[in-house]
Amino acid sequence: MKTKAEVVIIGGGIIGCATAYYLAKMGIEVIVLEGSDHIGNGGSSRNGGGVRQSGRDVRELPLVMYGIRNLWPTLSEELEVDCEYHQDGNLRLGKTEKHREILTRLADSARNVGLDVRMIDGDEVRAINPYLSDEVICASWCPTDGHANPLTTTLGYYKMARRLGVTFITGEPVTELRVIKGKIRQVITPNHVYEGENVLVAAGLDSREILTTVGIDIPMTNSLLECLVTEAQPHMFDQMLGTAEADFYGHQTKHGSFVFGGSSGLERYNKDNGTPVNSSKTAPCICRGIMKYFPDLANAKIVRTWAGWMDASSDGVPSLGTVDEIPGLYVACAFNGHGFGIAPAIGEQLAKLIVTGKTDVDLGELHYDRYKAKI
Amino acid sequence: MNSVNDRSRDIGPFVPGPDDDMLICRCEEITKGEIRKAVHDGMWTLTEIRRYLRTGMGLCQGQTCSRLVKGIVARELGVSPAELEPATSRVPMRPIEMKIFANEAPDEREDG
Numbered sequence: 001m002k003t004k005a006e007v008v009i010i011g012g013g014i015i016g017c018a019t020a021y022y023l024a025k026m027g028i029e030v031i032v033l034e035g036s037d038h039i040g041n042g043g044s045s046r047n048g049g050g051v052r053q054s055g056r057d058v059r060e061l062p063l064v065m066y067g068i069r070n071l072w073p074t075l076s077e078e079l080e081v082d083c084e085y086h087q088d089g090n091l092r093l094g095k096t097e098k099h100r101e102i103l104t105r106l107a108d109s110a111r112n113v114g115l116d117v118r119m120i121d122g123d124e125v126r127a128i129n130p131y132l133s134d135e136v137i138c139a140s141w142c143p144t145d146g147h148a149n150p151l152t153t154t155l156g157y158y159k160m161a162r163r164l165g166v167t168f169i170t171g172e173p174v175t176e177l178r179v180i181k182g183k184i185r186q187v188i189t190p191n192h193v194y195e196g197e198n199v200l201v202a203a204g205l206d207s208r209e210i211l212t213t214v215g216i217d218i219p220m221t222n223s224l225l226e227c228l229v230t231e232a233q234p235h236m237f238d239q240m241l242g243t244a245e246a247d248f249y250g251h252q253t254k255h256g257s258f259v260f261g262g263s264s265g266l267e268r269y270n271k272d273n274g275t276p277v278n279s280s281k282t283a284p285c286i287c288r289g290i291m292k293y294f295p296d297l298a299n300a301k302i303v304r305t306w307a308g309w310m311d312a313s314s315d316g317v318p319s320l321g322t323v324d325e326i327p328g329l330y331v332a333c334a335f336n337g338h339g340f341g342i343a344p345a346i347g348e349q350l351a352k353l354i355v356t357g358k359t360d361v362d363l364g365e366l367h368y369d370r371y372k373a374k375i
Numbered sequence: 376m377n378s379v380n381d382r383s384r385d386i387g388p389f390v391p392g393p394d395d396d397m398l399i400c401r402c403e404e405i406t407k408g409e410i411r412k413a414v415h416d417g418m419w420t421l422t423e424i425r426r427y428l429r430t431g432m433g434l435c436q437g438q439t440c441s442r443l444v445k446g447i448v449a450r451e452l453g454v455s456p457a458e459l460e461p462a463t464s465r466v467p468m469r470p471i472e473m474k475i476f477a478n479e480a481p482d483e484r485e486d487g
Contacts, residue, residue: 001381037380037460038422045426151426159416168382168417191379231434231470255429278466287477301470303434 001192002167005031007354008187008196010174010210011203012036013044014150014340015332017157018347019200019354024164026355031194032166033187035173035206040154042204043339046276046308048227048249048261049150050240051341052090054117054142055106057317059365060342061113066361067345068144075148075344079156083148084254088238090145091125093293094138099244107140117142129237131296147240147251150340157347174203176213177329184214184328198354200330205311207333214326218368219314220334224270225261226282226307230300232256241293248289258300262286268312276307310337319368320346321353330354331368382417386452389415399447400440402433407447414451421445421462431462434470 007023009016012034020030034041051072053064068087076083094100100119107117117140125139126132162168177199178186187194201207205222233256242249250260264282271279283305291298313319313334323329330353332346339346349359395408405428418427421444430444431437437444441461449456467476 002383037378038420039382039417040426041422155418155423155427159418162382162417170380170382170420171378230473283466284477284479287473291473291477298472298474300473302467302473302476303436303470304432304465305467306465 001169002031003192004195005029005167006196007031007198007200008033008194009200009202010187011201011207012039012158012168012170013042013202013204014040014154014157014343015202015335015346016200017154017161018343019202019332019350020166021157021161021164022348022351023354024161024166026351028351028355030161030166031196032161032168033172033174033189033194034168034170035203037171039158039168039170040151043308043310043335043337044154044343045151046225046227046306047150047337047340048259049147049251049253049340050090050145050242050249050338051085051087051148052142052145052240052242052338053115054090054110054140054145055092055242056110056338058109058113059317061110061115062361063345063349063363064342065115066349067342071344071348072146072148075153075156079153079160081152081156081159082254083153083156085146085148086238086251087144087146088240089128089141089143090240090242091129092140092242092244093125093132093136094244095135095292096137100138102244103138103140110142115142116144129239129241131236131294133293133295135292145240148341149253153340173206174210177201177210179214179326182327184326196328198328198330200332200350200354202332204333204335205309207311207331211331214329216323216325216331216368218319218331218334219371220311221268222272222309223267223312223337224276224279224307225263225267225310225337226278226286226305227259227261228283228286228302228305229260230258230297231303233258233297233300236296243289243293248286250290257303258297260286260290262289276309278305278307310335312336314371318366320350320366321363321368323368380419382419386415399443400428400430400433402435402439403429405430410444410447411451414448419448419452421448421459424448425462436465437462
């Protein structure tokens with residue numbers, strides 16, 4: 001079994017798989033280590049499928065806009081899998097004046113960095129999506145947003161990276177990193193010692209513990225997000241939907257089912273049984289939220305629910321790029337529940353960063369050492 | 376399970392079979408050939424197969440086909456079906472209307 005490569009990636013989620021794919025395309029030898037038994041077993045296959053710019057922190061916008069312009073439109077052909085990418089816009093819905101304020105503020109800041117997003121009133125919203133109830137009084141509308149299938153996209157990156165010769169090893173949880181002669185060198189698991197000239201830590205929530213072994217601590221914690229899916233319904237609409245206070249979000253899939261994610265307000269205080277398990281409160285709460293916006297869906301049958309840990313950072317955006325103290329070490333973690341849509345751009349830019357030391361999009365504002373105490 | 380699984384292990388080439396057109400997952404209309412090809416694309420666990428192809432994600436949630444899928448994947452990998460862990464079963468056990476699922480359970484304590 002191969003244990004040495006130019007780059008060792010810790011984490012077989014969409015970030016790890018995408019970075020491995022773009023590195024392999026540049027002729028770089030890569031090993032990907034996944035702690036669980038399955039590729040893409042964390043947030044990568046548990047999210048709601050948004051490929052969205054609106055509603056994001058402006059520090060993330062240049063990256064996600066780059067991906068939507070340059071990578072998403074041809075991703076299905078590139079990965080030889082149906083990513084089910086739809087670019088039919090995102091409605092972020094509001095029902096109160098407070099919602100209108102939140103949405104207007106987000107839209108204004110996004111427009112300042114060049115995103116086409118604007119506020120529309122209730123009638124315009126219903127002209128775009130006639131199924132929405134009269135309770136909706138406004139929305140932000142971003143026509144270049146969309147959605148895709150996180151399962152086929154993540155596994156598509158894996159399939160293609162593997163085809164290009166990347167070594168993937170599952171069931172290999174990393175316990176320690178080791179620095180040798182001032183550079184990152186070894187990656188330790190209970191079974192093996194791997195060696196790489198460069199190491200990328202993209203292990204979601206587990207990134208914190210792994211990075212701690214070389215003295216790097218990124219303030220992040222877990223929060224349980226939950227989703228549900230309905231049986232297939234007749235085709236209704238193609239937009240991605242969200243709400244001002246993020247109480248639910250979702251879309252209708254190619255299959256016809258509706259995938260909705262949401263929250264109960266208690267996500268940071270859920271039990272941790274060692275595996276993400278739905279709480280009894282959240283899915284019913286998501287259903288109540290959906291029915292207020294979409295009365296027509298009250299009779300749609302729920303066939304499945306699931307949950308996933310989100311890696312939440314104290315300022316809501318990821319840590320990305322080089323680690324100053326340790327040459328050869330890179331991080332990509334704390335995606336705060338919205339890492340899917342941005343993942344192709346991150347994989348491609350990280351691969352460039354590792355090989356050439358440069359990126360097309362400036363990652364400076366997402367550097368891991370931005371966290372400061374309040375006084 | 377968490378056992379080390381090197382996804383580069385050689386499982387031989389994909390050889391087309393005479394029954395590749397046979398429907399295995401009837402809810403989602405997935406054939407034996409699609410499942411066998413997915414194994415050669417690297418989908419080596421039943422969870423990955425399910426996420427990649429949608430086997431067992433339809434109305435019956437895999438209650439009909441999951442054993443058949445397991446047998447096909449095990450044979451393709453050259454391992455015993457007992458070595459493959461089933462994909463996770465998810466709530467609810469039967470499809471439930473959104474308006475029903477939305478109801479909170481009644482507080483039974485008041486009934487004594």
